Amino acid sequence: MSLYWLGNGPGxxxxxxxxxxxxxxxxxxxxxxxSETRLxxxxxxxxxxxxxxxxxxxxxxxxxxxxxxxEDFHASRSLLKAARKLPWRFSYNxxxxxxxxxxxxxxxxxxxxxxxDEMRNAYRHLHAQGWAHSIEVWLEGGLVGGxxxxxxxxxxxxxxxxxxxxxxxxxAMSRLCRDLVVDGFGLLDxxxxxxxxxxxxxxxxxxxxxxxxxxxxxxxxxxxxxxxHL
Numbered sequence: 107m108s109l110y111w112l113g114n115g116p117g118x119x120x121x122x123x124x125x126x127x128x129x130x131x132x133x134x135x136x137x138x139x140x141s142e143t144r145l146x147x148x149x150x151x152x153x154x155x156x157x158x159x160x161x162x163x164x165x166x167x168x169x170x171x172x173x174x175x176x177e178d179f180h181a182s183r184s185l186l187k188a189a190r191k192l193p194w195r196f197s198y199n200x201x202x203x204x205x206x207x208x209x210x211x212x213x214x215x216x217x218x219x220x221x222x223d224e225m226r227n228a229y230r231h232l233h234a235q236g237w238a239h240s241i242e243v244w245l246e247g248g249l250v251g252g253x254x255x256x257x258x259x260x261x262x263x264x265x266x267x268x269x270x271x272x273x274x275x276x277x278a279m280s281r282l283c284r285d286l287v288v289d290g291f292g293l294l295d296x297x298x299x300x301x302x303x304x305x306x307x308x309x310x311x312x313x314x315x316x317x318x319x320x321x322x323x324x325x326x327x328x329x330x331x332x333x334x335h336l
Contacts, residue, residue, distance in 0.1 A: 109127070109133065109135065109136055110125065110134065110135040110136075111135065111136055111137045112135050112136070112137040112138030112163075112165070113137070113138065114137075114138060114139055119147070120134065120135060120147065120148060120151055120153055120165065121134060121135060123151060123152050123153060123167035123313055123317055124313070124314075126166070126167045126168070126169070126313075131168050131169065132166040132167050132168030132169060132313075133164060133165075133166055134153060134165050134166060134167050135153075135164075135165040136162045136163065136164050136165070137162050137163060138163055138165070139163065140155060140163060140224060140225065140227075140228035141228075142231060142232060142235060142237070145228065145232060145256070146237065146258065146327060148165060149256055149258055149261075149263050149324070150258060150320060150324050150325070150327075151167075151317075151320065152167050152171070152313070152316050152317050152320045153165050153166065153167045154166055154167075154263065154297060155225070156220055157220065157222075158220055158222070159222050166297075167313060168297070168298060168313070169312060169313035169314075170299075170310035170311055170312055170313065171295070171297070171310065171311055171312070171313055171315075171316040172295075172296040172297055172298055172299045172300075172303055172304075172308050172309070172310055173293055173294065173295055173296055173308060173309065173310075173311055173316065173319075174279075174283070174293075174294040174296055174303070174306065174307055174308040174309075175292070175293060175294075175307075176282075176283040176284075176286040176287045176291055176293075176294055177283070177287050178307045178309075179279065179280060179283035179284075179306060179307050180305070180306055180307035181276075181280055182305070184273075185273055185276050185277075185280065188272070188273045188277075189277065189280070192245060193245065193246075194243060194244070194245060194277055195243075195244040195245070195336075196241060196242065196243060196244070196277075196278075196281045196336045197241070197242045197244070197336060198239060198240065198241050198242070198332035198333065198334070198336070199233070199239055199240055199332065200240075200242055201240070201242060201249065202230070202233045202238070202239075202240040202254065203230065204242075204249060205240040205241075205242060205249075205252040205253070205254050205268070206221065206226055206229060206230070206240070206254055206266075207226075208249070208252065208268040208270070209221060209252075209253070209254065209265075209266035209267065209268045210226065210266075211268070221266065229254070229256075229265070232256060233254075236329045237256050237257065237258065237329060238254060238255065238256050238257075239254065239255065239256075239257055239330070239332055240252055240253070240254040241253055241254075241278050241281060241282050241332075242278075243274050243275075243277050243278050243281075245271065248270075249270070250269070250270045250271045250274045251267075251268060251269040251270060251271065251273075251274020251275050251276075251277060251278050252267065252268060252274075252275070252278050253265075253266065253267035253268070253275060253278045253279065253282065254266060254267075255295075257291075257329070257330035258324050258326075258327065258328065258329075258330075259323060259324045259325065259326045259327070259328045260290060260291045260292045260293070260323040260324065261291065261292065261293045261294075261295060261319075261320065261323050261324040262282070262286055262291055262293070262294045262295070262330070263295045263297075264294055264295060264296055264297070267279070275302075276306065279306055281336075282294070285332060285333055288333075289330065291323075292319065292322070292323040293319055293323060294308075295316075296308045
């Protein structure tokens with residue numbers, strides 16, 4: 107099956123996710139842009155962008171899909187101990203750019219970053235429009251962890267996380283899941299498998315099951331308002 111190429115016109119649309127390639131797993135389409143309209147349409151269909159500098163925009167819908175039901179978040183004994191021991195503080199959307207920049211910083215196990223300048227600008231726009239959110243973790247006045255993603259209806263689509271201290275990103279996930287449960291979210295999309303996510307309670311489900319949940323929990327273009335006072 108050949109790769110589907112998107113146009114830049116307003117009438118272009120994505121092919122159905124089941125047409126994604128088996129190798130590389132989930133590659134569905136290429137081209138198009140990172141406009142607000144296209145990104146929201148992609149997320150509602152279970153599709154996300156992921157590409158490197160020098161490549162066209164690549165759109166993915168992998169099978170299986172890594173997801174975390176917010177109430178199933180798993181806090182290990184060591185994480186619970188750290189939560190009690192240190193004076194963690196949390197906030198939402200106070201320094202979105204700083205969180206994205208930290209997520210984009212080079213890591214020891216990576217040659218580069220997929221968070222290109224084009225991607226940063228697109229998610230900054232989504233943030234300004236109330237679709238993209240960051241959660242920040244603080245210790246002694248310093249930003250030590252966090253994550254960002256897109257919230258539509260009752261699904262939070264996690265994009266990336268970072269940690270400058272032990273348990274920093276885990277504390278971000280823990281607090282986010284707690285607030286998502288309170289606000290009735292059905293799913294936190296984690297996209298791809300990692301041992302880190304699996305240790306927090308995330309699991310792999312089929313693409314078909316994921317798309318069914320999108321139809322149920324992500325059918326309305328409804329914005330989320332995170333708690334303001336934590």
